[in-house]
Amino acid sequence: MRTLDTLLYALDGVRERKFRFALNIIGILIGGAAITSLLAITQGVNRDVSEQMELLGPTTIAVTPGGFGYGGKGFLTMKDMERVRRIPHVEVATPIISMSATVVIGGRTGIVSIVGVVPEEYLQVIKNIEVAEGRFIRRGDMAAAVLGANIAQPPGEEEPIVDVGSRIAVTIKTEEGIKKATYRVAGILKETGGAFIISPDDVIYISLRAAQQLFDMGNRIHRIAVEADAIENVEYVVEAIEDELGEGVLVISAGFVRETVGRITTSLQVLLGGVAAISLIVAGIGIVNTMTISVMERTREIGILKAVGAKNRDVLLIFLSEALITGLLGGVLGVLSGIFLGQVISSIAQLTYNIVLSPYITPTICFTVILFSSITGVLSGLYPAWRAANLNPVEALRYE
Amino acid sequence: MTEIIRAEGLVKEYIQGGRPVRALDGVDLAVEEGEFLAIMGPSGSGKSTLLHILGALDRPTEGRILIRGVDLSRLSDVELAELRNREIGFVFQFFNLIPRMDALSNVELPLAIAGIPREERRRRAIELLKLVGLGDRMTHRPSELSGGEQQRVAIARALANDPSIILCDEPTGNLDSKTGEEVIGLMKELNLKSGKTFIIVTHDPAVAQMTERILYLHDGRIVGEKRREMP
Ligand SMILES: Nc1ncnc2c1ncn2[C@@H]1O[C@H](COP(=O)(O)OP(=O)(O)O)[C@@H](O)[C@H]1O
Ligand SMILES: [Mg+2]
Numbered sequence: 296m297r298t299l300d301t302l303l304y305a306l307d308g309v310r311e312r313k314f315r316f317a318l319n320i321i322g323i324l325i326g327g328a329a330i331t332s333l334l335a336i337t338q339g340v341n342r343d344v345s346e347q348m349e350l351l352g353p354t355t356i357a358v359t360p361g362g363f364g365y366g367g368k369g370f371l372t373m374k375d376m377e378r379v380r381r382i383p384h385v386e387v388a389t390p391i392i393s394m395s396a397t398v399v400i401g402g403r404t405g406i407v408s409i410v411g412v413v414p415e416e417y418l419q420v421i422k423n424i425e426v427a428e429g430r431f432i433r434r435g436d437m438a439a440a441v442l443g444a445n446i447a448q449p450p451g452e453e454e455p456i457v458d459v460g461s462r463i464a465v466t467i468k469t470e471e472g473i474k475k476a477t478y479r480v481a482g483i484l485k486e487t488g489g490a491f492i493i494s495p496d497d498v499i500y501i502s503l504r505a506a507q508q509l510f511d512m513g514n515r516i517h518r519i520a521v522e523a524d525a526i527e528n529v530e531y532v533v534e535a536i537e538d539e540l541g542e543g544v545l546v547i548s549a550g551f552v553r554e555t556v557g558r559i560t561t562s563l564q565v566l567l568g569g570v571a572a573i574s575l576i577v578a579g580i581g582i583v584n585t586m587t588i589s590v591m592e593r594t595r596e597i598g599i600l601k602a603v604g605a606k607n608r609d610v611l612l613i614f615l616s617e618a619l620i621t622g623l624l625g626g627v628l629g630v631l632s633g634i635f636l637g638q639v640i641s642s643i644a645q646l647t648y649n650i651v652l653s654p655y656i657t658p659t660i661c662f663t664v665i666l667f668s669s670i671t672g673v674l675s676g677l678y679p680a681w682r683a684a685n686l687n688p689v690e691a692l693r694y695e
Numbered sequence: 696m697t698e699i700i701r702a703e704g705l706v707k708e709y710i711q712g713g714r715p716v717r718a719l720d721g722v723d724l725a726v727e728e729g730e731f732l733a734i735m736g737p738s739g740s741g742k743s744t745l746l747h748i749l750g751a752l753d754r755p756t757e758g759r760i761l762i763r764g765v766d767l768s769r770l771s772d773v774e775l776a777e778l779r780n781r782e783i784g785f786v787f788q789f790f791n792l793i794p795r796m797d798a799l800s801n802v803e804l805p806l807a808i809a810g811i812p813r814e815e816r817r818r819r820a821i822e823l824l825k826l827v828g829l830g831d832r833m834t835h836r837p838s839e840l841s842g843g844e845q846q847r848v849a850i851a852r853a854l855a856n857d858p859s860i861i862l863c864d865e866p867t868g869n870l871d872s873k874t875g876e877e878v879i880g881l882m883k884e885l886n887l888k889s890g891k892t893f894i895i896v897t898h899d900p901a902v903a904q905m906t907e908r909i910l911y912l913h914d915g916r917i918v919g920e921k922r923r924e925m926p
Binding site for chain 2: 297300304307311598600601602605606607608689692
């Protein structure tokens with residue numbers, strides 16, 4: 296029998312048992328959709344992180360107080376910064392102060408990160424900052440602020456809620472009580488799509504000195520952004536900083552983050568993929584079951600096929616094709632549902648946890664899911680197809 | 696005339712309830728090409744078993760069958776399947792058509808198994824259905840056809856690969872006598888026109904009357920033979 300005829304015959308066979316076929320397809324579809332969406336989401340996380348790392352550049356290193364207060368110091372000092380600056384292969388080391396404050400902008404109130412930086416140094420490290428309107432802050436500015444794109448025009452707004460030249464009011468709570476300050480908007484930034492540690496789109500920049508004064512920081516700072524002179528020296532610089540500042544700090548390079556996230560997402564993929572794969576196995580068992588019943592119901596048909604000259608191999612391939620069609624169709628529908636499911640999961644994550652997940656469907660994911668679904672189908676069909684192929688034709692024709 | 700089928704000492708045993716049962720108990724048989732032969736015998740005498748073995752659908756426990764001098768016991772299962780496909784056509788009491796497929800597709804089945812391309816298959820199936828008088832029923836499913844019509848479809852299917860031997864197991868057993876006679880008449884016509892060999896297992900003396908030779912089977916043995924000159 297020709298391959299095409301075998302497939303057409305198999306297709307005719309499944310059409311006759313639409314309901315059962317549909318149930319099997321749904322089984323495979325659920326497994327396929329689960330795998331697709333989970334792979335797409337982890338893949339998306341990986342991609343987002345990698346993209347952010349690209350923005351940052353491979354030579355950037357962030358130094359933060361280790362453990363974010365849990366056993367760590369919680370702060371670094373200007374002195375730490377000076378020590379880092381003296382390490383060989385460090386091109387730039389610049390201090391950052393970053394704290395939340397209640398801010399009134401254009402009549403709206405919200406909690407926003409206020410970031411104090413040394414402008415010319417900071418811009419050497421974070422290279423993707425561009426001014427849309429006005430200017431960036433200057434070293435000596437004490438009353439000027441520059442707004443990230445999402446601050447000036449929150450997502451969903453048609454127009455900016457604030458202009459260059461207008462004023463914003465900042466309120467913070469300190470141990471001594473409420474403290475207020477007013478800044479003039481000196482500039483508004485273009486959207487950057489994010490960066491390492493701090494997302495320029497979602498913060499308000501002021502000068503380091505203004506931040507020290509506002510938050511009463513004295514000598515303390517929150518972070519040091521470091522730029523090494525060459526990629527091959529990044530590892531050396533990371534280790535030198537760790538040696539210099541001791542265990543209490545966390546030194547992170549773009550490569551380190553990418554690697555860590557890659558490891559986490561890979562193990563997540565294996566774990567979640569494994570869980571989802573179980574649903575495929577369950578679907579496979581369902582196929583074994585229903586196909587075995589089908590073979591029994593179709594005993595006479597198999598007898599007829601053999602009487603008119605079908606070989607065992609022809610019968611085997613007919614039933615395997617049915618299983619393959621089930622797996623393949625289930626897989627294709629599973630991928631399509633998985634794409635949809637990924638969107639649903641990311642919307643839910645966004646709404647309930649405010650986590651932005653952007654599922655990333657690659658051709659490899661689609662291909663893998665369809666391949667595994669098809670393999671599941673064929674493996675599940677092996678036993679029933681083997682039974683069908685080996686039916687004794689005389690017995691099969693007697694069968695009522 | 697050339698001998699097309701020869702059976703020597705055919706024995707077929709089944710195990711039933713732990714005991715061997717002899718369905719065939721030493722059958723010798725020779726059939727000439729182009730014969731129109733009936734096998735008669737009471738129920739359980741081994742007629743179907745004999746037909747299945749002659750048609751390469753089953754293997755005997757003992758003895759051998761030669762078709763055109765080829766010893767079937769020397770053929771593999773695959774070769775037997777090919778032989779059934781090309782050299783033998785079966786017609787059954789219960790028609791054994793595939794219910795979900797229309798008349799054309801049923802007739803095309805042996806052709807598809809032989810790997811014949813689609814258009815040729817269709818052309819040949821149309822030709823055969825016209826030959827058995829079903830030119831206007833080709834896209835009907837078995838459930839939409841009368842018993843006589845279904846049996847004609849089955850005959851067309853048996854003829855699909857132009858085999859030289861047609862084996863019929865009580866082909867009129869499920870038809871009224873008039874329709875049965877028409878079906879046997881069609882077979883006789885095909886036999887005369889194309890020289891195909893027909894072996895018809897039957898209960899029905901009226902059917903046997905239309906053949907040239909009758910073999911009587913009893914308890915798995917051939918117990919008698921009657922020859923008649925055909926008009
Ligand atoms: N598969 C089988 N297993 C056991 N016994 C069988 C089987 N097939 C046929 N027989 C027995 O063989 C004998 C002949 O059966 P069969 O060839 O069908 O007779 P007929 O067609 O003449 O009615 C019967 O006794 C039947 O019970
Ligand atoms: Mg019988």
